Structure formats: structure tokens, C-alpha cells
Amino acid sequence: MKQLFVGLTGNEAVATAFKQARPHVAPAFPITPQTEMMHKFADFVADGEVETEMILVESEHSAMSAAVGASATGARVFTATSSAGFALMWEVVYIAANLRLPICMPVVNRALSGNINIHNDHSDAMGGRDAGWIHLWCENTQEAYDSALMCWRIAEHAGVRLPVMINYDGFIISHTSESLNILPDEDAWKFIGPKDVGAGYSLLDVENPITVGPLDLTDYYFEHKTSQIEAINNSPEHIAAIFKEFSALSGRTYDFIEEYRTDDAEIIIVALGSTAGTAKVVIDMYREKGVKIGLVKIRVFRPFPVDVLRKALGKAKVVGVMDKSVTFGGFGGPVFNEIRSAMYGTANPPKIHDWIYGLGGRDTDIAQIESLIDQLQAIAGGSEAEDINMLGVRL
Amino acid sequence: MANLQTLSKCEDLLTGGHRACAGCTGSNILRQIMLTAGPDTVVGGATGCMEVVTTIFPYTAWKTPFIHSAFENCAATISGVETGFRALKQAGQLPVEREKMNFIAFGGDGGTYDIGLQSLSGAMERGHNMLYVCYDNEAYMNTGIQRSGATPFGAHTSTAPAGKVKQGKEQHRKDLTKIMVAHNIPFVATATPFHWKDLAAKVEKALAADGPAFLNILMPCTVGWGFDPAIGMELCKQAVEANFWPLFEVENGHYKMSKKPKEDRTPIVEWLKPQVRFKHLFKPGNEAILEEIQRWVDDEFTKVQTLCELG
Structure with a gap:
């Protein structure tokens, strides 16, 4: 398939992918840095390029x-948000998952208030990590575009029927022009396909009326939550199949995680989002010096890919987890929490330490990651270190 | 125009067996609305009494599609349903062919005057083809009779109780009906379930309107107001006769009395007396509160009457 090589910001790329998905309905409310995505999409609507x-x-x-x-009518629906906007919709974010509604939503990641800050960290989406949505995380504009195509197939799959959140870093991805390959409209449509309105229960089927969102008490609520747990736990096989199909179509490989130079790595950094790109550059620099270091980038944070992570991290001596959000008073950031838990009880687990970094959009440059790797090397050499550390903050 | 003969032949779209209290006038309101609306209707309920008593899983009292999402977002939710209908119709993807369907959102006064006001205002301003019904029982009854923006001055509630130094709610109620009129929507009206013919006519008009419509319906609550479950409808009648709840409609901005007010209105104390929530006001020393309520009722009524005279 011939693809189009274009230059777009993350927001423009996602709007383009959503245009190609021909959604029926899109509720929108402005918040930086998500706004541009909806501006672009509104332009497509105004120009008659999509009927939404x-x-x-x-x-x-x-x-x-x-x-x-x-x-709930059966329409294909997306919205988008960031930061405080995500926090405000929180209550209904849970309801969307509970009702098994295949809504897709970019969360253009931004720090939460207070204090108010418009720049990137992951505290918005990470706060909603347990709302029952599937979480895709993107390293760059290409991944944001591709995710905004694949999300429909995942969300609407009969074996999934869950909302999907597409996370990409505010400004770093959302507002940065990058070159990427996009599918021609007709090929994108062939991949996504029309929404099967009749496949689920439509609120508009007045001949077969249903009640959605009933009062659910001690006698049934637990069973309903259990079926929701089953739904997200059963989703990986379908997500994997969709990744595989899209990888074959686009020539870009997608999986639950991406492993970068991990084959013989004694030290592995775990990151998600745009930081993974910077980390790859620094890893290359250290590889040239002979340091056996690699990166595991998490693409799907929910459902959490325990087995693939155990396999990817199991051979390492030291794992340095990078968390761009914090759990106040908790034991490290959310990514660290999950990784440590996943590795506990495995044979010869690596030493796992956490670095909280980049809060409020503090730039995470090469020097910071060099400093992280130096610390990881020291730990590999036998030095003691704190479980939870900070990176790039004035202490 | 609705009459008993035609309404009695319509299918009851809210079944019996729901768990509303004995003497609840809310379920009666819903049944009456649904008789007029008919089966091609999608209903949304805000969290509240009527949602809770009609949809306890695994049962539902609704014979039409029904959706509940949360407390404050019923108007937004139904605006989404209505938009979904338009979009799927445009795309030729409706699950059942219908040229027109009704979209009705309902909420109590808590879910409408207070926590749901923003969502309601937005939906009305956007011009969705939907009817929002507020069943106004003048407090948060579902959560235990807490004071709302609709609770009348002097009423005892669990969060603004009458005690040794306080005498119930210290503010007058918010005029939500006028707030809705200020949205310049095609149809706004007040109603009660006692005035069934008036209610049916207003539902008909609301559903026929090209754009959003809003009905504010007084709903005497036997538990929250504290009255004999047999007299809920009588309290609706009295509320109108005392000018506490004037029946009027505002079509495209023009006010019109639905029922000619009596020359000599019933004193408000007649309406307050059978209700336990106002019992403390009849103790010596609280005369000024009763006077203030009467003054307020008369003033508010005069304002509405003047608007109706202007047409």
C-alpha cells in the first residue's frame, strides 16, 4: 500500500486519523493542549470532509x-481532553467503561492543577488509570496517528467493547511537527470499517427497549464489576490481533511494549510517551561505550501487559522506571508500582528503582537521562540506592 | 388535545411494581408524560428518586429505552442521544426507521436547579430537540431531604432544620422557570400532575416544539414534605390556588397563564398547614416568617402575572 509522507503535529495527525474513521458524533470542549486537535477536526467538518x-x-x-x-445509541463517538478537563469528566469516564461503550478519547497529557500548569506530565491519565479504559501511550506523532486509527478497531471489537484512551504528550507531541506516514483515506476506511450499530444494544431501538445504567446494589454490582474485569482481561488477544493486522498493513510494528536494544541488556529503562525517544538516543550513546543497556517502552498500560514485561525485564540486573506522575504518599509512581508488583515472585528479579521526572513539563534532556544511566550503572555495580528517586528537580 | 378517553387507551409505558413510596406524585407525573409521549421515546433520568425506584437491577419499570448516567448530567446525556439519533439517521444507520423520536430528560430539583444546572443550560443553549422535565419536590428527597435551591423559605430540611435558634431554610427558592425562559428556547411551562389535561397539552406542545423545551412540574413528596399520602394531588391543586405554583407557559418568549387565577387566592398558610416541614412556622414567634412567605408568594405571582399580561 502506498502511504502519504506528510508533516503534521500530533494534534493534526490525530484529527486526520479521526476524520478517516468517519465518526458520527464528537462532543468537544476546549482545554490546552488538546484544543488544536478539535480545531483541526472542526475544520474538516466545516469543509465537508467528514460528516460528524x-x-x-x-x-x-x-x-x-x-x-x-x-x-449508547450505537454511534461512533470520540471526544478529547487534557489535565483538569480529564479530572472534571472523571465520574463519567468510569461510567463509559462500565456501560461498555466504545468511545475513543485522546488525552493530550498535561499536568494537573494546582498549581495550574499547561505543560506535559502524566498525572491526568495516570489518575484515571483504573477507570476501566484501555490505555494506549504514544512516543511520537506517527504512533499517535496510528493509535487513532487502531483505537476504533479495538474499542468496537465484539470481544472488547471498551473505551480507549490515546495518550500523547502535551506540546512535545501535540504541537510539534514531525514527518510521518499516513494511510490514504480509502485504505484507512478499509482498515477501520463502518460502525456496526446493530451489533450492540442501541438506545434508539424502541422496538426492543433496554434500560441502561440501572441502580445496581449488593446483589448484582459485584458480578457486573467482575464481567468488566473479564472484558479488559480478555482484550489482549484481540488487541494483539489488531496490532498484527495494522503492522502488516502499515509496515510499522506494534505490540504491547517496544523493546529497544534489550537483547543482552543488563540495565533496562522503562518509560512511556515521548521520553522513550530521548532515552533511545542516550542508550545509543552508552552502547557505543560498551554499556549493556536497553529500553522497554510501554505502549499499552491498561490492560497492563504483565507477562510480556516479565519476559522483557526478567534477564536484566537493574531496571530504572521513569514515572512522569506521582502518587503522593504512595510507594513510587504508578509505572513503578506496577512493574515492581509484576516482577515480585519471579525467579531472580532485577533490582527495580523509580525516578519521578518531568513534572509540570520540566524538560527531560539528554543530560538527565545520562545521570539516570550513571545511577543505574552504580546500582548494577553494587551501590545502594533509594527505591524512589527524583530526576531533574532542584532539591 | 388530550382527553381521558384517549389517554386511557394509551399504553402505560411506566409499569406498576416500581418502588416509589405510597402516595408518590412523581411516578404519576412520569406516567402522564409517557402517555402523551408514546413509545417512540427515549428517556433519560438523572440520579434521584425516580431513577432509583424505576430501575433496580434486574428490574426496570420502563417500557421505552431508558438511560441513567449520573446526577448532574442528564441533559448532556440526552443531548448526546438526540445527536446520535440525528447522526445515525443522516447516515442511514438507525436500528429502527423513525422520522422523529422524542427525547425526554428528567431530573429532580437537586439534579436540575443545582448540580445539573450547567449541563441543562448548555443543552438548552445548543438547541437540541429534547424535553427536559424537572420534577420539583423542593429538596433532595432521594438522599434524605436535604435543602436545595428549590426549597421554599422556612421549610425544615435535614441540612437546614428548624431548631432552637434556626427556623428552617433562610433563603427563598430560585426561579428556575425564568432562568429557562432566559435561554430563549421555544417552550417553557409549569405544571402539576393534578392538572392532567394541562400537563398533557404542555407535553404535546413541548414535544412538537422545534428545539428544546422545559417543564417544571411541582411534585408533592409525602415523605419529604410530611403529609398524608392521600393528599398529594390536593396539595398540587392548593399550590396553584394559593398562587404558590402558578400554571403558565412561555411559547417563543411569550408568557401566558394556563389557568385563570382565582380572584381571591387561597392564603399560603392553607397550603403550608398540612405539611410537617412547615409545622414549626405555626409556633408563636414565627409569625413574621409566615408573613414573609405570603409576601414573597404574592410578589412572585404579580411578576408572572405582569409578564402574562404583556403576552
Whole structure:
């Protein structure tokens, strides 16, 4: 298949992918840095390039609420948010997953208030990591575009039927022009396909009326939560198949994680988002010096890919987890929490330490990652280190 | 125009067996609305009494599609459903062919005057083809009779109780109906379930309107107001006759009284007396509160009457 080589920001790329998915309904509310994505999409609507009913709501809470209502009719629906907007819609984010509605939503990751800060970290999406959505994380514009195509297939798959969140770093990805390959519209449509409205339960089927979102008490709620757990736990096989199909179509390999130079790595950095790109550059520099170091980038954070991570990290001596969000008073950041738990009880687990970094958009440059690798090398050499560390902060 | 003969032949779309309290006038409101709306209707309920009593899993009292999402977002949710309908119709993908469907959101006064006001305002401003119904029982009844923006001055509630130094709610109620009129939507009206013919006519008009419509319906609550479950409808009648709840409609901005007010309105104390929530106001020393309530009722009524005279 011939692809188009273009230059787009992350927001433009995602808007383009969503245009190609021909969604029926898109509730939208402005928040930086997600806004540009909706501007671009609104331009497509205004120019007649896509027939989508936009609902220009008065808040993110209403954006997610309208998305829930529209999705319950069987329509293909997306919205987008960042930071405080995500926090405001939080309540309904859980409801969307509970109702098994295949809504897709970019969360253009930005620090949470307070203090107010418009720049990138992962505290918005990480706070909602347990809301029942599938989480895809993107390293660059290409991955954001590809994820915004694949998300529909994942969300709407009969064996999944869960909402999907596409995370990409505010400004670093959302506002940075990068070159990427995009599918021609017709090929993208062939891959995504039309929404099968009749496949689920439509609220508009007045001949077969259903009640959605009932009062669910001690006698049934637990069973319903269990079926939700099963749904997300059963999703990996379908996600894997969709990744495989898209990889074959696009020539770009997708999996739950990406391993970079990990084959013989004694030290492995775990990161997600754009930091993975910087880490790869620094890893190359250290590889040239003979340091056996690699990177594991997490692409799917929910469902958490325990088995692949155990396999990828099991042979390492030291793992340095990079967390761009914090759990106040908790034991490290959310990525560290999960990685340590996943590795506990495996044979000869690596030493695993956490570095909280980049909060509020503090730039994570090569020097910071060099400093991280130096610390990891010291740990590999037998030095003691704290479980939880900070990177790039003035102490 | 609705009459008993035609309404009695319509299918009851809210079944019996739901768990509303004995004497609840809310379920009666919903049944009456649904008789007029008919089966091609999608209903949304805000968290609240009516949602809770009609949808306890694994049962549902709804014979039409029904959605509940949360407390404050019923208007936004139904605006999404209505948009979904338009989009799927445009795409030729409706699950059942319908040229038109009704979209009705309902919420109590808590879910409408207070926590859901923003969502409601947004949906009305956007012009969705939907009817929002507020069943106004003047407090958060579902959570245990807490004071809301709709609770009248002097009423006892669990969060603004009458005690040794306080005498219930210290503010007058918010005028939500006028707030909705200010949205310049095609149809806004007040109603009660006692005035069934008026209610049916207003539902008909609301659903026929090209754009959003809002009905504010007084819903006497036997538990929260503290009255004999037999007299809920009588309290609706009295509320209108005392000018506490004037029946009017505002079509495309023009006010019109639905029912000619009596020359000599019933004193408000007649309406307050059968209700336990106002019992403390009849103790010596609280005369000024009763006077203030009467003054407020008369003032508010005069304002509405003037608007109706202007047409």
C-alpha cells in the first residue's frame, strides 16, 4: 500500500486519523493542549470532509456525558481532553467503561492543577488509570496517528467493547511537527470499517427497549464489576490481533511494549510517551561505550501487559522506571508500582528503582537521562540506592 | 388535545411494581408524560428518586429505552442521544426507521436547579430537540431531604432544620422557570400532575416544539414534605390556588397563564398547614416568617402575572 509522507503535529495527525474513521458524533470542549486537535477536526467538518455531528458542550463533564449518550445509541463517538478537563469528566469516564461503550478519547497529557500548569506530565491519565479504559501511550506523532486509527478497531471489537484512551504528550507531541506516514483515506476506511450499530444494544431501538445504567446494589454490582474485569482481561488477544493486522498493513510494528536494544541488556529503562525517544538516543550513546543497556517502552498500560514485561525485564540486573506522575504518599509512581508488583515472585528479579521526572513539563534532556544511566550503572555495580528517586528537580 | 378517553387507551409505558413510596406524585407525573409521549421515546433520568425506584437491577419499570448516567448530567446525556439519533439517521444507520423520536430528560430539583444546572443550560443553549422535565419536590428527597435551591423559605430540611435558634431554610427558592425562559428556547411551562389535561397539552406542545423545551412540574413528596399520602394531588391543586405554583407557559418568549387565577387566592398558610416541614412556622414567634412567605408568594405571582399580561 502506498502511504502519504506528510508533516503534521500530533494534534493534526490525530484529527486526520479521526476524520478517516468517519465518526458520527464528537462532543468537544476546549482545554490546552488538546484544543488544536478539535480545531483541526472542526475544520474538516466545516469543509465537508467528514460528516460528524459535533456537540459543542459547556464542560468536559458534559463532553463525556454526551459521548456516553451518543455512544449508547450505537454511534461512533470520540471526544478529547487534557489535565483538569480529564479530572472534571472523571465520574463519567468510569461510567463509559462500565456501560461498555466504545468511545475513543485522546488525552493530550498535561499536568494537573494546582498549581495550574499547561505543560506535559502524566498525572491526568495516570489518575484515571483504573477507570476501566484501555490505555494506549504514544512516543511520537506517527504512533499517535496510528493509535487513532487502531483505537476504533479495538474499542468496537465484539470481544472488547471498551473505551480507549490515546495518550500523547502535551506540546512535545501535540504541537510539534514531525514527518510521518499516513494511510490514504480509502485504505484507512478499509482498515477501520463502518460502525456496526446493530451489533450492540442501541438506545434508539424502541422496538426492543433496554434500560441502561440501572441502580445496581449488593446483589448484582459485584458480578457486573467482575464481567468488566473479564472484558479488559480478555482484550489482549484481540488487541494483539489488531496490532498484527495494522503492522502488516502499515509496515510499522506494534505490540504491547517496544523493546529497544534489550537483547543482552543488563540495565533496562522503562518509560512511556515521548521520553522513550530521548532515552533511545542516550542508550545509543552508552552502547557505543560498551554499556549493556536497553529500553522497554510501554505502549499499552491498561490492560497492563504483565507477562510480556516479565519476559522483557526478567534477564536484566537493574531496571530504572521513569514515572512522569506521582502518587503522593504512595510507594513510587504508578509505572513503578506496577512493574515492581509484576516482577515480585519471579525467579531472580532485577533490582527495580523509580525516578519521578518531568513534572509540570520540566524538560527531560539528554543530560538527565545520562545521570539516570550513571545511577543505574552504580546500582548494577553494587551501590545502594533509594527505591524512589527524583530526576531533574532542584532539591 | 388530550382527553381521558384517549389517554386511557394509551399504553402505560411506566409499569406498576416500581418502588416509589405510597402516595408518590412523581411516578404519576412520569406516567402522564409517557402517555402523551408514546413509545417512540427515549428517556433519560438523572440520579434521584425516580431513577432509583424505576430501575433496580434486574428490574426496570420502563417500557421505552431508558438511560441513567449520573446526577448532574442528564441533559448532556440526552443531548448526546438526540445527536446520535440525528447522526445515525443522516447516515442511514438507525436500528429502527423513525422520522422523529422524542427525547425526554428528567431530573429532580437537586439534579436540575443545582448540580445539573450547567449541563441543562448548555443543552438548552445548543438547541437540541429534547424535553427536559424537572420534577420539583423542593429538596433532595432521594438522599434524605436535604435543602436545595428549590426549597421554599422556612421549610425544615435535614441540612437546614428548624431548631432552637434556626427556623428552617433562610433563603427563598430560585426561579428556575425564568432562568429557562432566559435561554430563549421555544417552550417553557409549569405544571402539576393534578392538572392532567394541562400537563398533557404542555407535553404535546413541548414535544412538537422545534428545539428544546422545559417543564417544571411541582411534585408533592409525602415523605419529604410530611403529609398524608392521600393528599398529594390536593396539595398540587392548593399550590396553584394559593398562587404558590402558578400554571403558565412561555411559547417563543411569550408568557401566558394556563389557568385563570382565582380572584381571591387561597392564603399560603392553607397550603403550608398540612405539611410537617412547615409545622414549626405555626409556633408563636414565627409569625413574621409566615408573613414573609405570603409576601414573597404574592410578589412572585404579580411578576408572572405582569409578564402574562404583556403576552
